[in-house]
Amino acid sequence: MTVVITGGTGFTGTFLLRSMLARDPGEVVVLSRDEPGRAHGRLLRALDALAAPSAVRQAARRQVTAVQADITRPGLGLPADRFAALAASMTELWHCAADTTLNADPASLRRVNLGGTQNVLALAEAAPPGARVRHLSTAFVAGRRREGLILEDELDDSAGFENDYERSKYDAEVAVRDWSSRTGRPVLVLRPSLMVHDRPAPAGVPDHQIGSLVSLLARMRAVHRRPGREPLTVRLPGRPDARLNMVQVGWAAEAMLEASARIAGRPAGAVTTLHVVHPQDTPAEKLWRLAAENVPEFRLTLGPAPADPNFLERFAATYFQPFLPFAWHRRSYDRARLVSALPSGHRPGPLSFDFLFAVLDSPRIERPHPASAERRPSR
Numbered sequence: 001m002t003v004v005i006t007g008g009t010g011f012t013g014t015f016l017l018r019s020m021l022a023r024d025p026g027e028v029v030v031l032s033r034d035e036p037g038r039a040h041g042r043l044l045r046a047l048d049a050l051a052a053p054s055a056v057r058q059a060a061r062r063q064v065t066a067v068q069a070d071i072t073r074p075g076l077g078l079p080a081d082r083f084a085a086l087a088a089s090m091t092e093l094w095h096c097a098a099d100t101t102l103n104a105d106p107a108s109l110r111r112v113n114l115g116g117t118q119n120v121l122a123l124a125e126a127a128p129p130g131a132r133v134r135h136l137s138t139a140f141v142a143g144r145r146r147e148g149l150i151l152e153d154e155l156d157d158s159a160g161f162e163n164d165y166e167r168s169k170y171d172a173e174v175a176v177r178d179w180s181s182r183t184g185r186p187v188l189v190l191r192p193s194l195m196v197h198d199r200p201a202p203a204g205v206p207d208h209q210i211g212s213l214v215s216l217l218a219r220m221r222a223v224h225r226r227p228g229r230e231p232l233t234v235r236l237p238g239r240p241d242a243r244l245n246m247v248q249v250g251w252a253a254e255a256m257l258e259a260s261a262r263i264a265g266r267p268a269g270a271v272t273t274l275h276v277v278h279p280q281d282t283p284a285e286k287l288w289r290l291a292a293e294n295v296p297e298f299r300l301t302l303g304p305a306p307a308d309p310n311f312l313e314r315f316a317a318t319y320f321q322p323f324l325p326f327a328w329h330r331r332s333y334d335r336a337r338l339v340s341a342l343p344s345g346h347r348p349g350p351l352s353f354d355f356l357f358a359v360l361d362s363p364r365i366e367r368p369h370p371a372s373a374e375r376r377p378s379r
């Protein structure tokens with residue numbers, strides 16, 4: 001058995017590998033743009049940072065091989081015989097690699113996320129017919145649909161997209177569906193929402209997306225320090241009752257592997273799509289309260305865009321730009337099919353204040369007084 005994983009060195013990939021290696025998957029090949037020794041080293045450091053059990057770390061040394069490959073190149077940039085041998089040995093493919101920068105150049109997003117997916121599907125097509133294909137998409141392919149319930153089967157671009165990342169992931173899902181119907185091979189498409197974890201990642205270890213928001217808050221704070229003075233109100237455009245689906249990445253990785261194993265034993269549908277999301281959306285207001293704990297100099301509010309923005313509001317409008325549209329979202333995601341694919345009771349823990357505090361807490365935010373680091377929000 002050989003599992004091939006793209007993006008195994010990334011944020012989600014390392015959590016997936018941690019869970020996968022605990023299940024003894026056989027040989028695992030990680031495709032990375034990096035030189036193999038360095039890619040393997042990055043992976044081992046990430047597993048150390050996740051405090052992976054020693055059996056998992058040993059398995060990572062023994063069973064994981066890194067192969068230098070670029071998904072944007074035809075044949076993944078591998079010599080033809082290497083590509084053919086990799087495909088022939090492959091029993092399972094996890095395609096996790098992507099450019100996840102929300103505001104990256106559209107052509108580059110398309111090249112990596114759509115073109116890369118097509119090149120990875122060519123590897124799957126060259127594999128034995130029974131090889132399982134798992135494609136990591138995102139709940140955000142729902143794009144600019146800001147209200148209502150998004151069904152797991154839905155794939156609809158009529159509302160448009162909040163950014164070019166979403167569009168490129170939508171296009172990749174369309175390509176996966178086309179490929180499956182052309183080749184008759186089933187695919188499991190997994191759509192996580194925003195995955196988070198409660199430990200700051202050490203330097204060089206991949207971090208969650210929300211880490212860049214936390215860094216931006218720290219920059220805002222550096223721009224405007226007001227020690228001992230009243231908090232400054234920063235009015236961000238959005239609705240006060242906005243909500244966002246966030247899910248613990250450790251649980252999401254377990255759920256994806258569990259669903260993958262259970263679905264494998266069923267009669268194959270063409271494409272099965274699962275929303276790997278938390279059963280409860282997180283109110284933006286809860287996040288703001290926690291951010292206020294971490295950055296007491298600011299009072300963040302959501303409402304109409306201010307007509308007379310102060311300089312911090314202008315700063316936020318520029319640097320928070322990729323994240324701001326989500327402050328208008330109130331949609332939620334159907335997860336009935338995910339639930340039916342999991343053992344009963346397999347659900348993530350609540351996103352408690354303590355958990356979310358740890359998500360937003362970070363060494364990136366330098367605290368003004370040691371005492372404020374001790375405070376926890378009241379419930």
Ligand SMILES: NC(=O)c1ccc[n+]([C@@H]2O[C@H](COP(=O)([O-])OP(=O)(O)OC[C@H]3O[C@@H](n4cnc5c(N)ncnc54)[C@H](OP(=O)(O)O)[C@@H]3O)[C@@H](O)[C@H]2O)c1
Binds near residue numbers: 009069096097137193
């Ligand atoms: N993070 C989230 O909250 C979230 C939510 C929903 C869906 N997703 C989806 O989950 C997947 C993983 O996301 P992530 O946040 O974990 O990603 P990430 O941390 O940004 O990692 C991206 C990975 O993609 C690989 N990669 C990028 N370009 C490549 C190329 N040209 N050739 C080969 N590998 C390439 C990188 O490997 P090297 O640097 O080693 O080459 C890296 O391992 C993506 O499909 C993303 O759309 C993520």
